[in-house]
Amino acid sequence: MSEPLDAAKSRPVSGGPSFSFVNRAERALWRAVWFLLGRAVPPPFGHHWRRFLLRAFGARMGTGSVVYASATIWLPRNLSMAERATLGPGAECYNIAPVTLGPGAIVSQRAFLCTGSHDYEDPHFQLTARPIVLDANCWIAAEAFVGPGVEVCEGAVLAARGCAVSNLPAWTVWGGNPARQIAERTSPDQSSINRATD
Incomplete structure (x- = not known):
């Protein structure tokens, strides 16, 4: 239901839809609920x-996970957040495909x-979608960009305004556009280990 429509048939470049009516209605309802009920509570x-609202719309939310009021989530049922995961102020989660935070x-x-x-x-500019996985204890810093299909492995850091278009190995720090280690x-x-050998 969240799969993009065939652009050759729906012709979005000429004003046609990229998603089914059911998908668009679900997202419209979600935006209204988030605007009226999600953003106002401090x-x-x-x-x-x-967390309660997101779960009601199909998101999987772990204990202590945090989504700030100004964050934007395209489709809650494509979001999975483990315990203590955080989507900060103004974060954009364009999750046509699943997004998983460890x-x-x-x-x-x-x-x-x-x-x-x-x-x-x-020629029809077909919309495509691939999931994003952010493993445990990784950090996507302010205004950074994580692209389709990217896995940010455990403990990796993408520095502020960095742009990740390929996987980031565990316990490494990346910055720039495109991101480099x-x-x-x-x-x-x-x-x-270091403490034990000191």
Whole structure:
């Protein structure tokens, strides 16, 4: 139901829809509910209330997961957030395809998680979608961009305004557009080893 329509038939470049009527109606209802009921309640109670609203629309929300009022979620049932995962203020979750946040994953202010793109070789500009996975304890910093099909592995960091279009290995730090590795990050396991050998 969230799959893009065949652009050759629906012709979105000429004003036709990219998604089914049912999908568009579901998203319209969700936007109204979020605007009227999700954005007005301040923290800390608001975090509990927003988890409830997201679950009511099909999202899988772990204990202590946090979605700020100004975050935008395209389709709740394509969102899965483990315990302590966070979507920060102004974060954009364009989840045509599933977006998964592992335990403790953080998406900071105005970062953009984008599962959608277009086939630029197709004369009808077909909309495509691939999932995004943010593994445990990774951090997407302010105004960074994560593209379709990307996995940000455990503990990896995408620096502010960085642009990730391919997978980021575990416990590494990336920045720039396109993102390049700029540092390594010490994993908790490695920290334990270092303390034991000091």
